[in-house]
Each structure stands twice: as C-alpha cells, then as structure tokens.
Amino acid sequence: MKKIILSLLLVIIVYALQAQKYGAAVGVRLGESSFGISAKQRIVSKFSLEGIADFQSNSYQLTILPKLHLPITGEGFNLYFGAGMHTGKEQELGSNYGYDLVGGVEWKIPAIPVVLGSDVKPSYNINQSNWFDFPVTVSIHYVLSKETKAKRKKVREKRKRRKERKERRQERRENRNELRDKLFNKR
Structure with missing residues (x-):
C-alpha cells in the first residue's frame, strides 16, 4: 500500500x-x-x-x-x-x-x-x-x-491597460456630452 x-x-x-x-x-x-x-x-x-x-x-x-x-x-x-x-x-x-x-x-x-x-x-x-x-x-x-514574477507582471500590465481603456471611454463619453450640450445650447 x-x-x-x-x-x-x-x-x-x-x-x-x-x-x-x-x-x-x-x-x-x-x-x-x-x-x-x-x-x-x-x-x-x-x-x-x-x-x-x-x-x-x-x-x-x-x-x-x-x-x-x-x-x-x-x-x-x-x-x-x-x-x-x-x-x-x-x-x-x-x-x-x-x-x-x-x-x-x-x-x-x-x-x-x-x-x-x-x-x-x-x-x-x-x-x-x-x-x-x-x-x-x-x-x-x-x-x-x-505564480511567477513574469506572470504577476503580465497581470499588472493587463490591469493597467484595462484601466486606461476605461479612462479613455469615460473621456469620450464626456466629450460627446459636451458636444451634445453645445449643439443643444446653440438652438
């Protein structure tokens, strides 16, 4: 056994x-x-x-x-x-x-x-x-x-890219809202 x-x-x-x-x-x-x-x-x-x-x-x-x-x-x-x-x-x-x-x-x-x-x-x-x-x-x-250091680094980089994408989307939303406000305020 x-x-x-x-x-x-x-x-x-x-x-x-x-x-x-x-x-x-x-x-x-x-x-x-x-x-x-x-x-x-x-x-x-x-x-x-x-x-x-x-x-x-x-x-x-x-x-x-x-x-x-x-x-x-x-x-x-x-x-x-x-x-x-x-x-x-x-x-x-x-x-x-x-x-x-x-x-x-x-x-x-x-x-x-x-x-x-x-x-x-x-x-x-x-x-x-x-x-x-x-x-x-x-x-x-x-x-x-x-978990290796390389894998942890890769995960951190992925998290950073995800955060940057989220910030860019938020910035685009704000720009669209500003443009929409300008267009509606001119009328």
Missing part, C-alpha cells in the same frame, strides 16, 4: 512540475476517523482541480473535485467550494460511488510554500445503505509551483 501511495505521489509531482505556469500543491488531509493525500492543480485564474485519496481502517475513497476559489482578505486567504464525484470500497459493504460537495477556507502562509486549510466535504453514496457522510478535515499542502 505504501508503494502505491508513493508512486501516486511521484506521478502527481512530476505532472505538476511539467505545468509550472499553474499553481500546484500536494499534501495530507486529516479527519476524525480518516487520513488522506490530495493534489491540487490550478486550471485557470480562480478554478482548480483537486484529487483526493481518503483512507480509513476498513475503506478507501478516491474523489475528484473541481473548485472555485474566492479571495477573502488579501491574496493569502481563500474561500472555496465545488462539487465532484467519488468511488471507493468498504470492507463490509463493497464498492461505492457517488457525489460530493466541498466548502472550506485555506491560507497560503507568506514566505513559505505551505497552504493550511479546513473544509467540509459532504458526500452522497448512491449504491449503499450508508448513503450520506459529512466529514470535516484539516489539510496541509506543500506548494510545488507558484
């Missing part, structure tokens, strides 16, 4: 290193009666995809969750939520599959590549009598790739 987990972690790390222009992180999740590993990959600006492998003494569950991240205060704190699917196996009940929701907060610690988080991940099992689960977990992730 340890070899499988280490192999999965190595594959995730290698994949994340190939896509460094996105934020990627791997880490562990700890719940009341479970532990797990997870990998996050930023897809676009506020969206990420997280793969989770949760383990308990008599079961395991693999989950894929697309998530939307929203900044709370500053760039380090995020609120996130999403929905996805899971599959797994329990010793007594056999295989299961179903749907998941997730909602939580995370904090990227400044100056070190670590993200701390906590979330609630309710899941609905379609094919079992134990049909609903409501785990609360705490997680710690190591950031593999972060």
Whole structure:
C-alpha cells in the first residue's frame, strides 16, 4: 500500500512540475476517523482541480473535485467550494460511488510554500445503505509551483491597460456630452 501511495505521489509531482505556469500543491488531509493525500492543480485564474485519496481502517475513497476559489482578505486567504464525484470500497459493504460537495477556507502562509486549510466535504453514496457522510478535515499542502514574477507582471500590465481603456471611454463619453450640450445650447 505504501508503494502505491508513493508512486501516486511521484506521478502527481512530476505532472505538476511539467505545468509550472499553474499553481500546484500536494499534501495530507486529516479527519476524525480518516487520513488522506490530495493534489491540487490550478486550471485557470480562480478554478482548480483537486484529487483526493481518503483512507480509513476498513475503506478507501478516491474523489475528484473541481473548485472555485474566492479571495477573502488579501491574496493569502481563500474561500472555496465545488462539487465532484467519488468511488471507493468498504470492507463490509463493497464498492461505492457517488457525489460530493466541498466548502472550506485555506491560507497560503507568506514566505513559505505551505497552504493550511479546513473544509467540509459532504458526500452522497448512491449504491449503499450508508448513503450520506459529512466529514470535516484539516489539510496541509506543500506548494510545488507558484505564480511567477513574469506572470504577476503580465497581470499588472493587463490591469493597467484595462484601466486606461476605461479612462479613455469615460473621456469620450464626456466629450460627446459636451458636444451634445453645445449643439443643444446653440438652438
């Protein structure tokens, strides 16, 4: 089992290193009666995809969750939520599959590549009598790739151009209004 987990972690790390222009992180999740590993990959600006492998003494569950991240205060704190699917196996009940929701907060610690988080991940099992689960977990992730200086510069330049366009539009509106006023006042 340890070899499988280490192999999965190595594959995730290698994949994340190939896509460094996105934020990627791997880490562990700890719940009341479970532990797990997870990998996050930023897809676009506020969206990420997280793969989770949760383990308990008599079961395991693999989950894929697309998530939307929203900044709370500053760039380090995020609120996130999403929905996805899971599959797994329990010793007594056999295989299961179903749907998941997730909602939580995370904090990227400044100056070190670590993200701390906590979330609630309710899941609905379609094919079992134990049909609903409501785990609360705490997680710690190591950031593999972060936003580069070049990307931040590009974003700042884009924001500046957008602001300049907005100012030009406002100036044109004011000029049109002045011209309209002059034309109507001459009559």
